[in-house]
Amino acid sequence: MTAPAQALQDRACLVLHGPDQPGIVAAVAALITRNNGNIVSLDQCSDDANGGAFFQRVVFHRPELSAVLPQIEDDLQATLTPFGMHWRLTDQSIPKRMAILASTADHCVLELLWRHRRGELPVTVPMVISNHTKIAADVRSFGVPFFHVPSRPEDKSASETRILELVKGNVDFLVLARYMQIISDTFLDEADVPIINIHHSFLPAFVGAAPYRRAKDRGVKLIGATSHYVTAELDEGPIIEQDVARVTHAMSANDLQARGAYVERAVLSRAVGWHAEDRVIRHGNHTIVFA
Incomplete structure (x- = not known):
């Protein structure tokens, strides 16, 4: 069963994919940390560590999320663009x-x-x-x-x-x-x-x-x-x-x-x-x- 809406409050889901390369996981984790987020779950895979594609889904909690989403999105743009990543960020409390x-x-x-x-x-x-x-x-x-x-x-x-x-x-x-x-x-x-x-x-x-x-x-x-x-x-x-x-x-x-x-x-x-x-x-x- 899906988590109750109250449990999803202030939770964001970040999904990203692009060319696999060193440093992506560390960059995402550091971004969430500096935006005062706490990772709740993380899944990722690479179809080929040598020049393949990388895929990741991260759910993190951040108090007063809705107020800081634009700030986090700007940070994501600056952080993930050099990696060539496609990404989307959603507020999980909004069905x-x-x-x-x-x-x-x-x-x-x-x-x-x-x-x-x-x-x-x-x-x-x-x-x-x-x-x-x-x-x-x-x-x-x-x-x-x-x-x-x-x-x-x-x-x-x-x-x-x-x-x-x-x-x-x-x-x-x-x-x-x-x-x-x-x-x-x-x-x-x-x-x-x-x-x-x-x-x-x-x-x-x-x-x-x-x-x-x-x-x-x-x-x-x-x-x-x-x-x-x-x-x-x-x-x-x-x-x-x-x-x-x-x-x-x-x-x-x-x-x-x-x-x-x-x-x-x-x-x-x-x-x-x-x-x-x-x-x-x-x-x-x-x-x-x-x-």
């Missing part, structure tokens, strides 16, 4: 705003809302948007605003425009919780926030409709789910989390789909939680996850 897009399947969206209500996801949920109304009552039972934005197969520009009107400036990231619509490149550019998707892990096999029926016909022994960031290349974005479950010949296609839905819920929840806690670093077309 990220997450909008959810869904269609008719409810298992992923309701899992996220349930975990949020239990305090397991450090986010706020300003809205759920769907191209159908089937899940409206269930979403509103969580006290979350629901918006119905129909999508016409022949022209999705109007629906995407409406979704952008709803989310721009109001969210920090989007989650496609079994939202069965292809996102256009224009939407990705205009939204300008990370977008997380979930789907079965058969891809590139069994693409399209009825993947579990075709997997049953093929006699698969494992099913699973993949959560990844959305990019212009369909289902090719950096993977955040995956998992699998074993199945047998005795299970029907419906049984496979039910077990697949269970895995999808767990995988998406973990991916969302890690993103919200700044545990994920995107590096090219893959990720480093400090889980």
Whole structure:
């Protein structure tokens, strides 16, 4: 479970990556010390100590953090620029705003809302948007605003425009919780926030409709789910989390789909939680996850 908001007060999370070289760890530790911070947790790795890439996530406590964040950011800029580091600094007491897009399947969206209500996801949920109304009552039972934005197969520009009107400036990231619509490149550019998707892990096999029926016909022994960031290349974005479950010949296609839905819920929840806690670093077309 995510730490209570009070426990996150005056805690900052620094995530950085860049070319590996001597002195980075010492420079970061010294920076936190001179800004009267105390390191709470630290994770780091290098993919090659001889000319590779370096990745680090540091959480530190600093009393009256909000008042001194600009000062710390200036210090980071001066300290990390000579190392060629990319970095971001966040106040952990401020939850990220997450909008959810869904269609008719409810298992992923309701899992996220349930975990949020239990305090397991450090986010706020300003809205759920769907191209159908089937899940409206269930979403509103969580006290979350629901918006119905129909999508016409022949022209999705109007629906995407409406979704952008709803989310721009109001969210920090989007989650496609079994939202069965292809996102256009224009939407990705205009939204300008990370977008997380979930789907079965058969891809590139069994693409399209009825993947579990075709997997049953093929006699698969494992099913699973993949959560990844959305990019212009369909289902090719950096993977955040995956998992699998074993199945047998005795299970029907419906049984496979039910077990697949269970895995999808767990995988998406973990991916969302890690993103919200700044545990994920995107590096090219893959990720480093400090889980």
